[in-house]
Amino acid sequence: MKIVFMGTPDFSVPVLEALVEAGHEVVAVYSQPPRPAGRGKKDRPSPVQARAEELGLPVRHPVSLKGTPEQDEFAALGADVAVVVAYGLILPQAVLDAPEHGCLNIHASLLPRWRGAAPIHRAIMAGDTETGVCIMQMEAGLDTGPVLLRQATEIGATETTGELHDWLSAIGAKMIVEALARLDELVPEPQHEDGVTYASKIDKAEARIDWTRGSAEIVRQINGLSPFPGAWTEADGERIKCLRAAVTLQDIPAGDVRVLAGELHVGSGDEAVSILTLQRAGKKAGDVAVVTQGWTPPQRFS
Known part of the structure; x- marks a missing residue:
């Protein structure tokens, strides 16, 4: 089929690769414009643009698709279908209607x-035990269109957003080909x-840990915000990111830190939280057993 692919972040890349591998003709790739990134704040192409260029595919990155010229250029591609995954721009009705089979979204x-x-962050933060991927026929509403295919998958007790993100991306790539x-x-x-329910954009203000909250809620916050933006706490003026955690049955005052059998436990509003992965300021993230070598953990997080 003649396909227009529309996506921007890492999540979208395996889908693009799967379409090419399946033998479809990707007539154009739409992605968000390059953004300033890195220490030099130089414009950096999106992961999708970078991979598309490696594959020799034509890339377009309009700032908006609301204008008639952009819509006419899109329609002129004569696509059978558009595949959209984490693109980041609203598609006007003229764009939705242009391909013969409309626009399919991987959600x-x-x-x-x-x-x-x-949706991935929010599912973990809400304590969902199951999530999945839907192939949806797009319409004007926000993710309101009818579903063509769906596949469920379990969410592990200590699974992070980063891990679930990669797994759902792989599932979506297989599903769109089917x-x-x-x-x-x-x-x-x-x-x-x-x-x-609606999965609102993650606000960095949600990332600071309040140790007076319940242990299960804190664990969901830590795992749901890992690796980005990363739930964090402070100790002796240092910001520390907590990137994987589990509930542990310990009686520890909220915020107090205990090292028990080589594990790092922090008191909460009810039981306690076992920090499994953390990242100190200016250091690489790692398992607690590795990160704490040569470092005496503080007595309290705040």
Whole structure:
């Protein structure tokens, strides 16, 4: 099929690769414009643009698709279908209607739960035990379109957003290839109105840990915000990121730190939190047993 691919971050790259490997003709790749990044703040292309250029695919990165010239250029590609995954721009109706089979979106949740920008983070932070991927026929609403395919997967007790992100990306890549192969036989399933939730964008203000909260809630915060932006705490003026955690049955005052059998435990509002992975300021992240070598942990986190 003639495909327009629309995506921007790392999550989208395996999908693009799968489409090319499956033999589809990617007539154009749309991605967010290069952004300043790194110490020099030089413009850096998105992960999708970088991979597309390696594959020899034409890349476009308009700032908006609301203008008639941009919409006409899109329609002129004559695509059979557009595949959209974490693109980052709203698609006007003229763009949605241009491909013969419309626009298909790969969404990292079991719709209608977690429509919106941060479904992976929010699923872990909410304590969901299951999530998945949906292939959705796009329409004007925010992730409201009918679903063509869905696949569920469990969320592990200490699974981080980074790990789940990679797994769901791989699932989505396989699913879109299947969906395109079966496009004529798949029956779009309208989303139920019951169970709708919205995954709002992650605010960095959510990242500071309040040790007076319950241990389960803190663990979900730590794992859900790992690796980015990273839940953090302070000790002796140093900011420390906590990147993986589990609930532990210890009676420790909230915020107090104990090293027990080589493990780092922090008191919370009820039980305690075992910090499994952390990152000190200016250091690499690692397992607690490695990071704490040559470092005496503080008596308290604040």
